[in-house]
Amino acid sequence: MKILVCISNVPDTTTRIRFTDDNKLFDSTGVQWIINPWDELALTRALELKESTNGTIEKISVINVGPKETEPTLRKALAIGADEAIRINALPEDTYFIAAQLAEAVRKNNYDIILCGIESSDYNGSAVGGMLSEFLDFPSISSVSALNIEGNNIEIKREIDGGYEIMTTSLPFIAIVQKGIAIEPRIPSMRGIMMARKKPFAVFEPIEAESLTEHVSYELPKPKAACKMIDPENIKELVDVLHNEAKII
């Protein structure tokens, strides 16, 4: 079996978010880039499966749509244990555009399972996996919190309201994974880091594709306001604000 993990290049989660150009662009000065945490967990799970199923999984590939600057992130994926990396040389315009590029790369190869993180920590689109599935006309299962392979049996656990469903499907399929798919992301070993530069790394030019949406401006949240005091004689107000203002309940 061949597995493809779609990797997004995102700012390190401790980055202080700032915008430039009159709030039209994300300010990437001094930003450390990392593998999108959900994609990293997806890759970790793929590696665990490769190790535990002794020969069933012959190759794990990682792919990213991005400019040359994303190559260190892809190499980190190789260091962690992926077998090959593919970069589609284009700026990741919007999710539709990205999915169109990924679909083209998938069509050129035969992958049995494609893994995508459910969202990326920068734009939180939650769309690439689903869009890619439709471009390819593959079945997709989303909110996947466990993926198990035993012999010929592939079991996918997805979260639903109030519980989980254990699913099966046919190959090829796309699993859109969330927290729980692996416990901790894998740390690359010295050997892995050493081998990363030697593993196959292909760069492809993008196909013609559109983007359907555009981020036109950004805003930072307002600074935290002072504590809003609620009259102890009127506790109902607390329920109201939690529902209407905070939108938590």
Place this chain on the structure above:
Amino acid sequence: MSVLVYTENWDGKFKKLTFELISYANEIAKKLETNVIALSIGNVNEGELIKLGNYGAERIISVQDERLIKVDNQAYCSVITQVAEKENPEIIVFSNNFSGKAIAPRVSVKLKAGLGSGVIALPSNYEPFTVRKKVFSGNAFSNIVINTPVKILSLAQNSFEIIETENKGSIENFNAELKDVDIKTEAKDIQKITGKIILTDAEIVVSGGRGMKGPENWGPIEELAELLGAATACSRPVSDEGWRPHHEHTGQTGKIIAPNLYIACGISGAIQHLAGVSSSKYIVAINKDNEAPIFEAADYGIIGDVHKVLPEFISALKEFKSED
């Protein structure tokens, strides 16, 4: 040119979020001077379907098909697009919940309609069509323009209120073209979530401090937690005294958590405790000392006796939930 809303059902029933979604769609429909069409897939009876009318759905299209009782993303996408191709909506609305996240992107590709996912409000502009969402994991907002004639929106949960209308909806059936082979996934088993919520995973946490006065007073905290589907936590002196187990201790030398809501009951708010909870999205503090430092960190505060406030909060909550 209508506004089509995919209304998911759970065992044949709708939830509050469904009606919020219809209300949202209705406001957009009013702006566009058009109507709302609700689309339900699965076995939902007329008594339930008709409720959608109360929130503004003029037409309620129901696709009843045994094969579609369980959500198969590819098949649902196919059905929704068949209805969309027939009805030509300008806007298609989903909830940004489990199924919305799975299906909306597929529909976006099938119809080549731009997707604004996780939007938090009504469109701010219609020319160009602009919507707002949270980005950078909640650390900023973005305004997105959707450039296609048909737009798909998935609404972030808890973003919009229910607005009741005088409207009455009419129900119609739709026979989707669906071959058995079009459904490629199968649910073999279901596991319900049971048992206590893990503190570090919890979205809501109810916590108690020394102001609770003793372990025998923890009943209301546990009841509140159960009501909210929350985990319970405590401050360090409480776990030191043995009132609560060590794994509940949140703070600098205990667990560091970041739930959506942290309710601090009888906790003074020493910095060692705050270090463990300051990343919470919202903090509610209940303390009878108006100078307690917790109020500097909290978003909402009640100065009062926690033994009196908690039970009142619990009954106000129960009343609220019964309106669900």
Place this chain on the structure above:
Amino acid sequence: MNFEFTEEQKMIQQAAKDYAQRELIKDAIERDEKAEFPAKHIKNLAGLGFLGMMTDPKYGGGGMDAISYVLAIEELSKVDSSVSVVVSVCNSLVNWGIEIYGTEEQKEKYLKPLARGEKIGAFLLSEPEAGSDASSQRTMAEDKGDYYLLNGTKNWISNANSASTYVVIAQTYPEKKYRGINAFIVEKDSPGISLGKHEDKMGMRSSDTHSVMFTDVKVPKENRIGEDGFGFKYAMKVLDGGRIGIAAQALGIASGAFDLALKYSKERKAFGTEICNHQAIAFKLSDMAVKIEAARFFCLKAAWLKDNNMPYGIASAMAKQYSADIAMEVTTEAVQIHGGYGYVKEYHVERLMRDAKLTQIYEGTSEIQKIVISRSLLKD
């Protein structure tokens, strides 16, 4: 001059940091209190290749440079020096010497398992009567023809219990003084070796330190490293590299303590504001940051010299002396900034202060480093 790290160096630094911040931190305080060897962590780090990170890949090592080594040791030491000392001893004191001066047979038999992390090594030089004065070896290795007979006691040996491969420095020709000293690879389970009790130390308590007694231990001739009488020079050369590791360790202790103090000072309020807004504290933080930055440059320069095959003995002595001394200063201030909370075991910072002290003492005291440096200055 390029002050940027390469992609690989950054990856190695991140790997060490991830392991330290995710795993080591969980039980560091508990293990320190119980003086419990971090067996599980050493196994994990061995699996990731840290124990043989600098050894040539043809012997199963990672083939990484000394700069990567410094970065990795620093990250691990920010959390737990009892763990980083194992990485340092194995890489610098044990593996490096065998790789440079050992025979191919020795490398095949001993270096490979060490570099692959299958076995742990220990370096036995210090004696009850000979610490700084390393040439006054009392442990005897009598030449018996086809084997050496080892008798004596070594003390303060890190990894004494967990190691299976020892590199032992002992005297073969007392009349030749330091030219009569040899270095031997000794298997720990050889008959005649016994360990003293686990030392109850002030800091780095989770590290396994014992004295080791040799009673008529037979060491095969082929286990001698290098020419007959090369042992003292061997030990000095090995220690030159070891100093880089300990310097990096001290750097990590200092920067770990600094990070904690900085964070605390931004949260703790006194006299109406966060304490970092009081100049007394802000100036302390500034002094600490400057010292750490200087120490970091010392460590990286020494590593760079080694990587570029240039003499690094003096640079590493300066790095070790300076880093250890500022580690003591910085951790003391870090505790001070924490006030009462700095004095209790629940907060990591007091442990870092206790750990810092050892870096001024072992692998060449700060005073010995000054002898090395001053002798070099006054040479001509």
